[in-house]
Amino acid sequence: MVTQKRNKQEYDNALKDYNQQMQNLSQDQIKHDSGTFTWPVPGHPLSQYYAKVNWSADITWHWDVAQKAVIVTKVNVTFDRVNPNYAGGGFWDAFVFMNPNTNVPQEAGTYLRKQGDIPGINGDSLWQKIGGGGNSGIFAFYTQKNSTHEYTIKYDFNNSVPFKAVDNHDGTWTVLKSVIRQNDGGVGSGANALFHILWHNNDTKVTVNPNIPTMPTFKTTEVHYHYNQAYDLI
Template sequence: MNAHPSYDITWHYDSQRKKVVVTNIHLTIASGLAPKTGGGFWDAYVIRRSIDPEPAKDPRKFPYGRQGDVTGVDGNSLKNDYFPGSVGFYAHNNKTQAEVKAVNDYHGSYDAVQNNDGSWSLITIYSRYGVSSHQNNPTFGEPAWAEWGKTSPIATITLPKLATSQVHYHYNQAENRYYESRIIFSNIF
């Protein structure tokens, strides 16, 4: 595909709850025609909030030995099935170069998902792909289907960390004496 999403995401850190909170998402999907390199499969991706579940596997099977996509599937049917509740969608037919896209700016509030490395995922992009190496070879007798898997880019952030401590001294002229006061910053985020 030759369609690249860009996004402008507004978020803040809630220090009381120790969570990253997303409040606005604005998407654009710039596209251009990709080369014709397939038998008519609809390559697609859907962009969701990081808290939303992965799209469900399509239960429809590919016919044995057939190039292309499942009968009755096109960019509009995929959009109708997978775009509702999402913030972005793009589909491209790899034979005809037809494309379908949709965006839905998000204005609300949800907690981002914290990853094992301490970063936070704000949105997740899932790519549609055909499975089974046998989809075009009927001798194996195994039909194929389309699934959704995580792909890049996934919008993530890492919070900055401040120095662990600072020491400040002040001089009290009336007592002719120095006083030490410590300001502790310990991973405020």
């Protein structure tokens, strides 16, 4: 058997490059993302909406080698409300950015069409009702009454930080998720139609891709042979 070693200098260079990439990933990274969320009016052109909000997010994160995970250390979100151009029956729509590990808010309750929403609801009471503040995992909160267009915006960036991002198992990690408040469209018809409150995850989210490099290995090439007497020439 003959063993031929791989070029040592080639391996050393690859290992040096790998270590540098991992060191860079362990330092603070900033992910900036932005977008717009709109509550359209069913059956109307997309240019008509109950509410609209532009959002911008800056997330500070790094790769933790020991945990093999993305760790978020700072969250900053800004909401910029756009004036609505359509009025509804009085429901408080809400759009909330949260720690991706946090459960979707729960809010029991029903109301009649003529009521518009659960009695006593406003921006401050809704914030309290879903546990805003403290260690709730809620970072940014926007809600608006779709009849009068009264609105509330609240931020709380200190709670639940730092935290481990959610592994999407496709190379990306979710560092910020959103949830929305809406109703089920009502059961029945007319003024006596009964509506139920719904909170659920929304597709709007912020993700990062750390692009973890593959650690180089130092391999050898092996050549196996045997002596064949059939080719033994005298």
